[in-house]
Amino acid sequence: MALAVGMRVLTRALLRPWARGLRVAPGRTGPAAGGGDGMRCFGSPRVLVEPDPAAGVAVVKMRNPPVNSLSLEFLTELLISLEKLENDKTFHGIILTSDCPGIFSAGLDLTEMCGRKPEHYVEYWKAVQETWLRFYLSNLVVIAAINGVSPAGGCLLSLTCDYRVLANNPKYTIGLNETLLGIVAPFWFKDTMVNTIGHRATERALQLGLLFPPAEALRVGVVDQVVPEDQVQSTARSVMAQWLAIPDHARQLTKTLMRKPTADRLLTERDADIQTFVRFICRDSVQKSLHAYLEKLKQKKG
Numbered sequence: 001m002a003l004a005v006g007m008r009v010l011t012r013a014l015l016r017p018w019a020r021g022l023r024v025a026p027g028r029t030g031p032a033a034g035g036g037d038g039m040r041c042f043g044s045p046r047v048l049v050e051p052d053p054a055a056g057v058a059v060v061k062m063r064n065p066p067v068n069s070l071s072l073e074f075l076t077e078l079l080i081s082l083e084k085l086e087n088d089k090t091f092h093g094i095i096l097t098s099d100c101p102g103i104f105s106a107g108l109d110l111t112e113m114c115g116r117k118p119e120h121y122v123e124y125w126k127a128v129q130e131t132w133l134r135f136y137l138s139n140l141v142v143i144a145a146i147n148g149v150s151p152a153g154g155c156l157l158s159l160t161c162d163y164r165v166l167a168n169n170p171k172y173t174i175g176l177n178e179t180l181l182g183i184v185a186p187f188w189f190k191d192t193m194v195n196t197i198g199h200r201a202t203e204r205a206l207q208l209g210l211l212f213p214p215a216e217a218l219r220v221g222v223v224d225q226v227v228p229e230d231q232v233q234s235t236a237r238s239v240m241a242q243w244l245a246i247p248d249h250a251r252q253l254t255k256t257l258m259r260k261p262t263a264d265r266l267l268t269e270r271d272a273d274i275q276t277f278v279r280f281i282c283r284d285s286v287q288k289s290l291h292a293y294l295e296k297l298k299q300k301k302g
């Protein structure tokens with residue numbers, strides 16, 4: 001039932017004008033294309049997929065410049081790529097990384113949550129929920145190769161993965177910093193963090209809106225490994241090999257066992273969660289905070 005609702009959201013998204021024609025954008029044969037067996041890179045304007053069929057792995061590169069903010073279009077393209085890889089028996093694992101230098105993802109797109117109509121907020125929030133559910137429950141092994149800063153929704157996206165490798169650069173901070181923007185991480189953001197680093201560490205991190213630099217992120221457990229920047233992709237590949245050596249069905253069932261209770265909470269409260277989001281985001285005080293935050297980002301330049 002829940003899956004059917006999810007499929008409807010995805011199908012509706014695919015029917016949108018900007019989503020048409022996104023299914024396959026054939027490109028060059030990828031450098032990781034498994035020794036020239038002819039499988040090409042594919043993807044969409046904002047998501048580049050480099051398949052390595054010999055290894056059963058695809059590298060999914062986010063390229064929504066300048067900061068990989070998770071706009072409605074971008075989320076839809078990510079979902080389409082994930083679905084395509086899940087439906088292709090060649091692939092058992094994906095490495096999620098960024099094509100934008102120094103930035104993994106700036107999180108949810110603030111312009112999707114500012115000055116729009118309530119109907120837009122409903123549509124946007126459904127896409128955010130769907131992305132979290134799909135990545136969190138994916139049967140594929142998903143490894144995040146975090147090659148840049150990763151606040152809020154960017155951090156959440158990495159937390160849906162099975163393993164996180166972070167580049168050792170002090171600028172590459174990661175965390176759920178929503179409170180700094182005057183907003184609140186929803187319960188399923190919080191649950192995902194609690195499942196990763198525990199209750200007390202989450203309580204502190206979320207209230208203070210902490211963005212952890214690499215050493216701290218490793219210490220608290222937000223990431224599993226910190227490596228020199230030029231070793232992020234190779235490390236993600238070695239880790240992937242280790243995970244893929246486990247019998248798939250046993251690994252998948254274990255993942256489901258671990259994650260389903262958390263996902264079920266959102267699945268049963270999905271509509272209420274949308275209403276809560278829309279009510280919250282429509283508040284004058286919240287809109288003011290978000291506008292001020294966006295302005296601050298813009299003024300930083302000048």
Ligand SMILES: CCCCCCCCCCC/C=C/C(=O)SCCNC(=O)CCNC(=O)[C@H](O)C(C)(C)COP(=O)(O)OP(=O)(O)OC[C@H]1O[C@@H](n2cnc3c(N)ncnc32)[C@H](O)[C@@H]1OP(=O)(O)O
Nearest residue numbers: 067069106107108109110111151152153184277280297298
């Ligand atoms: C009772 C409970 C109720 C709960 C109800 C729910 C409540 C709502 C929950 C919402 C959860 C929100 C999750 C989020 O993810 S919010 C987004 C958080 N993200 C951030 O705080 C990051 C902001 N960005 C930055 O810090 C920097 O941009 C960054 C470090 C990522 C990069 O810095 P850099 O110097 O390289 O680039 P610029 O800052 O100059 O940015 C370039 C342009 O990009 C625009 N930008 C940046 N981030 C975003 C964004 N997240 N969304 C949209 N646009 C973004 C920035 O404004 C620049 O634009 P211009 O070129 O036009 O100036």
